[in-house]
Amino acid sequence: MFTGIIEEIGTIHGLARGPRSVKLTISGGLIFSDLKLGDSVAVDGVCLTVAAIDGLTFTADVMPETLDRSALGALRPGSQVNLERAMAADGRFGGHMASGHIDGIGRIADQRRDDNAVWLRIETDTRILRYVIEKGSIAIDGISLTVAKLDDSGFSVSIIPHTAQETALLQKKPGDQVNLENDLVAKYVERLLAPRETDAPTPKLTYEFLAEHGF
Numbered sequence: 001m002f003t004g005i006i007e008e009i010g011t012i013h014g015l016a017r018g019p020r021s022v023k024l025t026i027s028g029g030l031i032f033s034d035l036k037l038g039d040s041v042a043v044d045g046v047c048l049t050v051a052a053i054d055g056l057t058f059t060a061d062v063m064p065e066t067l068d069r070s071a072l073g074a075l076r077p078g079s080q081v082n083l084e085r086a087m088a089a090d091g092r093f094g095g096h097m098a099s100g101h102i103d104g105i106g107r108i109a110d111q112r113r114d115d116n117a118v119w120l121r122i123e124t125d126t127r128i129l130r131y132v133i134e135k136g137s138i139a140i141d142g143i144s145l146t147v148a149k150l151d152d153s154g155f156s157v158s159i160i161p162h163t164a165q166e167t168a169l170l171q172k173k174p175g176d177q178v179n180l181e182n183d184l185v186a187k188y189v190e191r192l193l194a195p196r197e198t199d200a201p202t203p204k205l206t207y208e209f210l211a212e213h214g215f
Helices: 064-069 161-166 184-193 208-211
Strands: 008-017 022-027 041-044 046-049 053-054 057-062 082-084 104-114 117-123 137-140 141-145 154-159 175-182
Touching: 008 057, 046 057, 082 117, 104 154, 137 154, 141 154
Parallel strands: none
Antiparallel strands: 008 022, 008 082, 022 057, 041 046, 041 082, 053 057, 104 117, 104 175, 117 154, 137 141, 137 175
């Protein structure tokens, strides 16, 4: 589980491509203070498992499903990425609940400055937008952000100076892809409320039904 509060910016140190997979080697600093084999690290919002550690670099395997769902396939040696270790049980919950399981990809459609903030407009498909609400939370490249505006083809967020400085998000330009993870709560609520073939028919709420049950 992650919070969307980025700990540091890492750099893609090495990249080995398989037929449909990738092995990433990522360098950093802060996260190595207690990083261990098998730990989970969100890399641009994608939950990856630490498979090897060598000094201030770690290696992680990216399977085909992850490449299909995310923008990790566009990374190159030297690319900078947002890094966050899994949330400690005794830590502050500064962002929102994020699993590191990417729902899909968005595209930066516009970037403009507004005094001390920078507006980003992200375009994506309806499969993602159905879970997005104005003033709700969304993770963009692993960063917990608030949706400021919403329309039929995308949404906008406003980036404060601290986020601009501590993440790699504004290094991307219009046309670049970003990883998107919707709010977990919305997806679970939809799943729980969706009718299934095994569900018993829901009785209609009528005066007779209420009277029969003592109302």
